Amino acid sequence: MQGLIDLMAETSTQNPERIAEVLADHGVRPTSQRETVYSSLLQKRDHPTADEVFARVREKAPTISLATVYNCLDVLVQHNLVKAVNFERAPTQYCANLAPHAHFHDEEGRTLDIDMPAGMFEQLRGLLPQNFDVKDIEVNFHGRAPKS
């Protein structure tokens, strides 16, 4: 986990060896396509859809197909490096921020990360009766966010 936080801190440098290392640490065999997809998600944290990821990675990897991008995203989600964010009927968006956070969905279709204080998710879990087994908690805000 520490390695991932370090990686996030140094994403501006986009060190490909570190990306390969983090993939391997999470049980993902690093391939150049997976590295390209993952690094594009780390680079710009705006919760892109698969189509948007495809458009971004094509600049670096012109031969990559949309199906390959989907496959890479699936692998990253399965290995808990990326979260699939599903909101209403919008296409799935992808989030590489693994720190506990909520999402703010604004009226213009943007999805923003909202940091959650330590312990907040445990508090929410505590609202449930005993013997409820929580697999995941999602906190979503809806509304209008200021223009960035």
Ligand SMILES: [Zn+2]
């Ligand atoms: Zn997010």
